[in-house]
Structures are given as C-alpha cells and as structure tokens.
Amino acid sequence: MKRLFVSILVYGLCSFNNQSVAATQSELELALEKQQQQLALIEKQLATLKADSLKASENKQLNTGQDFDVKKNWQINSYGSVLYKSEDVYQNIQDTNPERRATTDLERVVLEFVYDFDPKWQVEIELEYEHGGTGSTLEYDGFEEFGEFETEVEAGGEIIVEKMQAQYIANKYFTMKMGHIFVPVGLGTDLHKPTQYVSTQRYWSEATLIPQVWHETGVNLISKWNGFTAQTLITTGLNSEFFRTYNWIATGHQRRFETVNADDLAFTLRLDYGDIKVGKGIGVSFYTGDTSGNRNNDTKVDGDGNLTIIGLHGAYSYENWLVRGQYLFGSLDDSEAITNANKTTPGLKPGNFSQLGSEAESAFVELSYNSQDLFNVSKPLYLYTIYEYANPIKKVEQGLATDRFNTQSIALGMNYYPIKNIVLKTQAAQTKHAQSNLDDSTSFSLSMGYFFSI
Secondary structure, three states: OHHHHHHHHHHHHHHHHHHHHHHHHHHHHHHHHHHHHHHHHHHHHHHHHHHHHHHHHHHHHHHHOOOOOOOOOEEEEEEEEEEEEEEEEOOOOOOOOOEEEEEEEEEEEEEEEEEEOOOOEEEEEEEEEEOOOOEEEEEEEOOOOOOEEEEEEEEOOEEEEEEEEEEEEEEOOEEEEEEEEEOOOOOOOOOOOOOOOOOOOOOHHHHOOOOOOOEEEEEEEEEEEOOEEEEEEEEEOOOHHHOEOOOEOHHHOHHHEOOOOOOOEEEEEEEEEEEHHHOEEEEEEEEEEOOHHHOOOHHHOOOOOOEEEEEEEEEEEEOOEEEEEEEEEEEEOOHHHHHHHHHHOOOOOOHHHOOOOOEEEEEEEEEEEEOOOOOOOOOOEEEEEEEEEEEEEEEOOOOOOOOOOOEEEEEEEEEEEEEOOEEEEEEEEEEEEOOOOOOOEEEEEEEEEEEEEO
16 A cells, blocks of 8 residues: 555656656747747848948939949049930021920039048049030130131030039138039039939920029138038139120030130028938029120120029928929129120021020929838839929010010929939920910920949
C-alpha cells in the first residue's frame, strides 16, 4: 500500500511539471509572436518614413533644380528643352484668319560652370545655346548721313553668355554679386529651368512685357535676415530704340549689340519672404531707369524715357499641391516721343509695331498637383492648369490703344518624371483675344526637358 501511494505521488508531481513546462512554452511562443508582429510593424513604418523622405527630397530637387548631394568646390550644371507645338498662327496684325502650323524648336541647351575659390569667393558662368545655336550682331554706323543700323549674321543661331558673375559671401547676412548678373524682376528669372516651371514653355505673359531671364551688367547686394531677403541692384539699363508694341520694352534688352550702352543705369529693389523656388514665399520687385540715354541716336527723343516696373509674386505649397502667381505693371514716360523717333530712325523700320504703351501689365496664376499617390504610380506625375494674361499696350499717350495684343489664355497639362532629372510635358491651351473680330485660338504642345549636375 505504501509502495502504491509513493507511485501515485511521483506520477502526480511529474504530470504537474509537464503541464508547467507546456504552459511556459506556450507563453514564450505567444510573446515571440507578438514581438515579431511589433518588429514587422516597425519595419513597415521605417520603410514608409524612408519612402516619404526620398519623395520629399526628390520633389525639393525638382522644384529648385539643384542637386544637394554635391560637396565639392566646383560644379557643372546643364539643362535644356526641346518643343513641339501645333497652333493657330496669324501672318500679320491685319490677318483675322489664322493658319494652323506645327513646329519644333530646340529651345535651349545651357551649361553652367561654378567654382568656389574659397568659402567666401565663387565665380559662376552660364552659356546658353538657343534654337540650336545661332549668332548675329547689330552695329550702329554713325558715319552714315543719318546714322544707320547694320546687321551682320556670323553664324546660324544664337549663343548667349547669360551670366558671368563673381560672388562674395561676407557672412550669412550679406552677399554681393558683380559682373553680368540676373535682374530679379519676374519669376521667369527664378524658375527658368524646365524642371522648375510646369508649362511646356516659359511664361508667355511675362515675356510679352519684359526680357525673360533678364540679365545685365552690374552689382547686386543681397541681405538676408529672419526669412527676409532684400536685393539691391545697379545695372545697365534698356535702349528704347527697339521698344515695340507687341512686347513693350522686352526687345530693348541690349543683348543684340556688340557693346552695351551704359549712359543710363537702372535701379532694382526686390524683397522676398521665404523661398519661391521651394514653393513657400512671397515678394515684391521694383525697377526704374531711364532709356533715352542708351539710344545710339539719342538726339531723336525729347525726354528721359523713364521706365518703371512693379511686380508682385508668390508661391505656396501644401502636401502635393503648389500654387504660384505673379502680377507685373509698368509705365513708360515719353512713349509718344519714343514712338515718333523710332518711326524715323533709318534701319529700325518699326512699321505697324511703332505704337508704344505708356502703361502695360501682365499676370499669371498656376495650380499644380502631384498625382503620384492618387494614381499609384512610382514616379511624380503633375497635373496643372495655368491662366495667363498680358496687355503690352494698356494705355497710350497718343491715339487709341489697339486691342490686338490684349490676350489671355487658359492651359491644362501634365508633367511626368521617368527619372528625377528628365521631365516629359504635354499641354493644351486656348487663347482669347480682346479684339472683337478674332476668334479664340488653340494650341497643343509637347516638350522634353532635362537637368543634371556633376
């Protein structure tokens, strides 16, 4: 009996120990399963954060056109664009029945060279080959009886040194640029790379009034403080001999001459808060300068031909949305005297383009949306719409202002980035003309642009 009792006791203890071991193993397996689930969740969250960070970095680079990974004292950048466009084209300003034409254009290939001599001194050169590369110069021959302009075509295309500047960085608050520099009036100067503007071509409304990607010789003093950036420039001014009705003072840019007349200088002031290039900024610009002194034949105009331009611009981005806009207003003194002088200067032959606006204005608003997540595609896909308006002859000093060049357009389009440095664009647009006997015209365009930095 005693032996039986001991056997039962031993059996019971063994059974209890086996149950305890089984319970411990089950708990461990459950805890391990929970830890694996938590680890998988953390890995998923890390992957999401990494993808968001990469996407934000790519978007920032697309907006600024800069490669932030480059760490060296020299840099070579390049960008360019090629365009196909089908549009209604008028033969002249009397034509009211446009002809449908399709064209292609190798708009530009640009090379930028940047070299840092030390942390404070830097030199930057920008060479632009437009329309496949052409070259011509315009000379003023004062030995002719009345003074004449002579054009010499030296090659088939146009090559421009848009920038040749030295930059001195005194400290984080103050920088100075000198040489051939950009005039910061108009967003086209800030957003001139194809990866920085969404339309197939740069803003036509801005180009209707002022030189696009405006560059002159002079000095730019840049001050930064608490998000504010102030730029103060003294540069060479414009020449009113080539002011025209259809694009106001834009063709007064003296890039067509071998040398630039600098008897009249211009003053530019621009104040920004934030950074337009990254989609968070607002600012104003002011330009003023006389134009009569820079005429080759300056005896034909009574008056200084003072030019004043005021610009407002801004950009705001939120998640996948970006909105940008600009308004430009300009006034030109002595526009009647300039008009009459240009009509009678040998070689200018302004013809029907002689009437100049004493006031002009332009504007644009664009809205773009990165639909990459919406359509679940792996690369950025921007949808956009742009409204543009320009009237280079809003008011005149003599006669009646023609409505021929008072136009506005609405465009819809798409940008696709197969890789971050190449953009493929498509756009459809409709243009409305203020002149009553002109019907709305349409256009369709495709473009390819690139940007890289080494």
